[in-house]
Structures are given as C-alpha cells and as structure tokens.
Amino acid sequence: MNIIVIAGLVPDLVEELEIDSSGTTLDTTWLRMIINEFDDHAIEQAVLLKERSGAHVTVLAVDQEGIDEVLYTAAAKGADRLIKLTGDFETGVNSHALARVFAAAVKELSPDLIMTGVQAHTNIDGTVGSLVAALLDMPYIGYVAGASPGDGKAVVKKEYPGGLIGELETSLPAVLGVQASEEPPRYVAVSKVRQAMKSASIEEQAAAELDAGGGLAVSRMFRPEAAGRATMIEGSEDEIASRLVELFKEVGAL
C-alpha cells in the first residue's frame, strides 16, 4: 500500500492577521505559519494505516518557510519518504495552482491512496484534495473520519451533519479529504524530530509551472463588519463574574 499525504501550512489564527497595503492579500511579514491541522490528521491517519497493516507513506509538500519542520515531524511519526516541491510558493498561490503542482508530482509516484486535509482556512477557490482528485481522474471523498484500504478498494467513513456517518466503498487509487484521524494526532518530542533531521532526508523536486486558472483574483480584502456586535462586559474578574451571574439568573439558569 503506497500512501501519499499532501501537507501544507496556514497562518496561525491565534496571531493577529494583517492585510497588506495592496488591500487584496494577507501581509506575510509577521505571519506565523503552522501546519494545517487537517493535514496533521491526514498524516496521522496514514501512519495509523501503516502501523495497522503495513504501508509506505510519502509526505509531499511545497517549499515554504517552516515546511522542513513539518516534514521532519512527519518522519518522526513514521513517514518513510519526504518530498519538497521547489518553486515560489511564499505568496498568493491558490488551490488550483497547488492542486496542479501536486497532481503532477503524485502521478509519478503511482499511489494507492492519497490523503490530505479536508480544507485549509485560507481556501478561497475550493479544496486542494478535491481538485487533485479531479485532475488525476480519481474518486474523491471529503470529511473523512476513518479509512480501511484493502485490495483495490477502501472502506471509508465520511462525516455527515448531526453525527451521522456514511460508510462508503471506493475503488483505489482515490483521494480522501481528511477531517479527523481515527486517533488524535500523536505528539512527538522535539528530540525525536531532531533525530529525524539526522536520519531522514528531504528530497527536493522542481514543481511544475504554476497555473492559477480556475481561481479568481481577490479584488478586496477586509475585516468582517459585524451586523451586531456583542455588548462587552468589562471590569475586574469579580465584577465580570457577578454580571454573568445576573445574566444566568435572567435566562433561568440560576
């Protein structure tokens, strides 16, 4: 079983996001980038499958500042092969462009199963996984919460609203957009990542030419204008607590 995981970075939403002077994109100067959490789940699911029934796991990413650590961390968790696609990916690359680059690289690796995060919060022209599947003419299932690949097919658990799960059967190769791995992504100690930096190596491959066709240019970026903003409760913690107690009484909770 040859599994490829496509992973990438997104801005950390805990940090303040700034819009750059053009007013059409995020200012990347101070942006802190972290692994897209859904991609982290995709890596975990791949490693779980490897542990359960044996698989060769390749993690594929495009070159961005901070991606080496993501790749080495994946190796520390159990990934076998790390590939970094080089090119200019620092700004303004949309899902369509990324998908074309990944699809070209994946084709060369003849995978049985491709997994990636179901979405990234920066997606504005669809999700990379669904586009990669279409470019490679493979079936796509998103919102995946579990997978058991077998001979030429896989049984996949897909989440629906309200806690409903659909159990689907797909032919392989297929692309899965992972929402949640069967176990929470494992923690690896920094020392293990350091070890992986010594023992594993990142293969660099030149990415196919960037083609953003299919996505639209953003003409303006701005902060949401709230229709009705919350009434803010201010004061010391004790004062706030007593105001909240009043509110709890008003709604009948006390």
Added chain:
Amino acid sequence: MSQDIHVVIEHLQGNVSEISYTMLAAAREMSKASGGQVVALLLGKGAQAMADDLAADKVLYIDHASLEEFNSDAYLIALSALIGEQQPRAVLMGSTTIGSDIAGGLSVRLNLPLVSQCQNVTVDGGSMKIVSKICGGKIMAETDLPEETTLVIMIPGGYAPEDGKGKGAPVEAVTVPDLDGVRIKLASYIEPEAADVDLEKEPFIIAVGRGIQNEDNIELAQDLAELLGGVVAASRPVVDQGWLSTSHLVGKSGKSVKAKLYLALGISGAPEHVEGMTGSETIIAVNSDPNAPIFDVATYGVNTDLFDLIDPLIEQVKAAKG
C-alpha cells in the same frame, strides 16, 4: 451562457438540507441582478416531492438509483453533463459534506472558475461581487463574479433560509446520463449512538473550544455546567483531540443547538462552529482575543483569559445558589 442561477439542492436521508433554502434565497437576489431565473437542480430517486417547497422558477430533476443518496462520483457525472449543457451564470453549492466534495471536480471537468466560502453576493447594478469569509471568520475576501459560468460554494449566515422556501416550481425531468462507471458506493449509514447528552434539547450549554488548552481543564467547564443544570459542548478541535466525544460537538458535522444560554469559553467563532449555535437565545462569549469572530455573533462578550475568570465565576455561582 444563460443568465440563470442554478442551485444544487442538497438532501440527506430524504430531507432537504437547510443550506439548500439559504442558497435559493441567495440565488433569488442574484437572478434579479442577472435577469435570469432561479433553477433548482435536484438529483435523487423518486425524490420529486422534495421540490414542493423550493422557492425556484424551475426544477431540473434527474432520477436514478445511484443518486438516491449523495455520491460524489455519481453527482459529478450527472452535474457535469447538466451544467455543461445549461451554461448558467452561476451554480451555487453548499460548503458542506456534499457541495465541497463535488465543486472542485466540476471546476476541473468543466474548466470553470470556482469561488468558495461565499457568505453573500453584493449587487451593484448588473455586476456582482462574491464576499467570502476565510481564515476562521477573521477575514473577508471579495471577488468579482466573472462573465462566465461560475461555481460558488456558499456558507450559511448571509441569507435567511425561510426566504428560500416557497410553493415549489414546475419539475422538468432531465435525461439520466450513463452512471455505470461510478466508483463510489454507499454501503450504509451509521446512526450516531444514543449519546449521554442530547444537545439539541438542552437549554443551558457551556461550550469549550481550543482556548480550554487541555483535557484536564474541561473539568472546570463541567463544574460550571453542573452548577447551572446544563451540559458541556465543544467545538471541533476539542473533539478532534479526543477530550470530549463527538456527541458533544456543535457545528458542521455536529449538532445545531437552540439553547437559552450558550456560554462559549475559548471558542474563536469559526464559521463551521457558528452555524451550529447561532440559533441560541443568549450567547455569552469569553475569549482572550479581542478580534475573535465569536464576538460578532455573541449577545455578550468578555475579552479576558478564561482561566482568570472561571474560578471567581464558579465561586459566585455557588454563592448565588446558597
């Protein structure tokens, strides 16, 4: 290209999903600007009755056993053929477990532009702008609707679903394309287990998000919930970490709640969570980030570290109970 606005009607286990009505409401506004009709695309098996309350001008219906329940492969084949032939101005799909699975495939197969996370469409004369909510609700991005068939993935929140409900419309059967090559099959649905908690019926909900930081801290929320006769709920990151079971999840692929009191502790307010809790009466949000989008939907907001607040709060609630 026609000036019609198409809406892919989503349904699950025989019920039309609310996002379908939201999209019909959006399509109505867009059709006024384009001068076209609102056309609902319904795919199913013996599902004509689902068209009965759609506020559309026309329903194009494809009937096939492979379309009884959602199947991304079958939907892609059927919709590619239909949209390729009809060439509407825009096709609206939900940012859901259904729409998001097929939009990318349609974009590639039909070579059409795709915009996702659209909350609303602003109309300025004959031109339209798509307003998308990205980065967990912290950033809005505007794009011009081009003069070619455009695929739009919509999130809830911009239009009232009631405005998309109507008396139905004439149903036109569309020839079924060849679906023999479908590579995905629905084996079964697994219903959620009878849970320890039924969030949809709970009047008082204490919800925790990423800000709760670790599993041990959930006890604090549980203590407060117990004192208030309520229950603990969670946003996605908490459930994904395994700190609470999925029966506690509020939002997309979780529960939609209508609580009297929804106390959101350390929840940023990403659209995926917000869609499941905005039906609550009084929403109180506690978050250390003054720009957290949750403050845009909450009734009351407290911008502080929840760990500074929770102890005095529990003490005062205890005191109030006597």
